[in-house]
Amino acid sequence: EAGVVQSPRYKIIEKKQPVAFWCNPISGHNTLYWYLQNLGQGPELLIRYENEEAVDDSQLPKDRFSAERLKGVDSTLKIQPAELGDSAVYLCASSPDGWRQFFGPGTRLTVL
Amino acid sequence: DAKTTQPNSMESNEEEPVHLPCNHSTISGTDYIHWYRQLPSQGPEYVIHGLTSNVNNRMASLAIAEDRKSSTLILHRATLRDAAVYYCILSFSGGGADGLTFGKGTHLIIQP
Numbered sequence: 001e002a003g004v005v006q007s008p009r010y011k012i013i014e015k016k017q018p019v020a021f022w023c024n025p026i027s028g029h030n031t032l033y034w035y036l037q038n039l040g041q042g043p044e045l046l047i048r049y050e051n052e053e054a055v056d057d058s059q060l061p062k063d064r065f066s067a068e069r070l071k072g073v074d075s076t077l078k079i080q081p082a083e084l085g086d087s088a089v090y091l092c093a094s095s096p097d098g099w100r101q102f103f104g105p106g107t108r109l110t111v112l
Numbered sequence: 113d114a115k116t117t118q119p120n121s122m123e124s125n126e127e128e129p130v131h132l133p134c135n136h137s138t139i140s141g142t143d144y145i146h147w148y149r150q151l152p153s154q155g156p157e158y159v160i161h162g163l164t165s166n167v168n169n170r171m172a173s174l175a176i177a178e179d180r181k182s183s184t185l186i187l188h189r190a191t192l193r194d195a196a197v198y199y200c201i202l203s204f205s206g207g208g209a210d211g212l213t214f215g216k217g218t219h220l221i222i223q224p
Contacts, residue, residue, distance in 0.1 A: 042214025
């Protein structure tokens with residue numbers, strides 16, 4: 001079974017530039033999550049989707065962050081414009097049953 | 113929100129059992145206990161979860177105290193590949209469908 005796929009794995013941008021991360025969950029997993037992980041900390045939830053509906057986006061900084069999951073399968077997380085403090089690892093996870101979450105390898109973002 | 117407390121780090125020897133403690137004195141009756149681990153440069157990985165009874169799977173065992181105020185993740189025979197950060201997490205609803213709230217976890221070091 002293929003795991004959660006994320007791209008790119010690494011991204012370096014200048015501050016104020018836009019950036020986008022892509023996630024393809026495990027086939028058949030209706031629930032998709034985006035997390036942010038700062039160095040030395042545990043992941044923090046940004047948004048949760050059930051199929052194409054964002055059911056929890058309370059932690060998503062909506063002034064600069066946006067996400068979509070148009071067909072209820074893959075998803076894109078965007079930051080515009082990026083700030084220095086956005087440097088982190090962005091993790092995507094999916095779940096088949098609401099009990100176990102399967103995480104991708106993450107995208108490491110560096111904002112200069 | 114119920115919180116968990118874990119030691120910052122633990123050391124163990126290869127091929128010996130490892131007992132990772134977690135305190136959650138304010139756990140509510142419907143909170144499930146989840147354990148995830150994160151190997152270096154990877155996304156978190158589901159290990160095990162439970163409510164009241166002890167649980168076993170191919171990766172580990174979860175021992176839950178009778179009053180549910182603490183739990184222990186047991187790795188029966190540690191290998192070098194078990195070196196990771198282990199997170200003990202409570203889910204606020206009946207299942208894990210909600211986003212998980214990770215703490216800092218326990219950094220497990222395995223000595224050869």
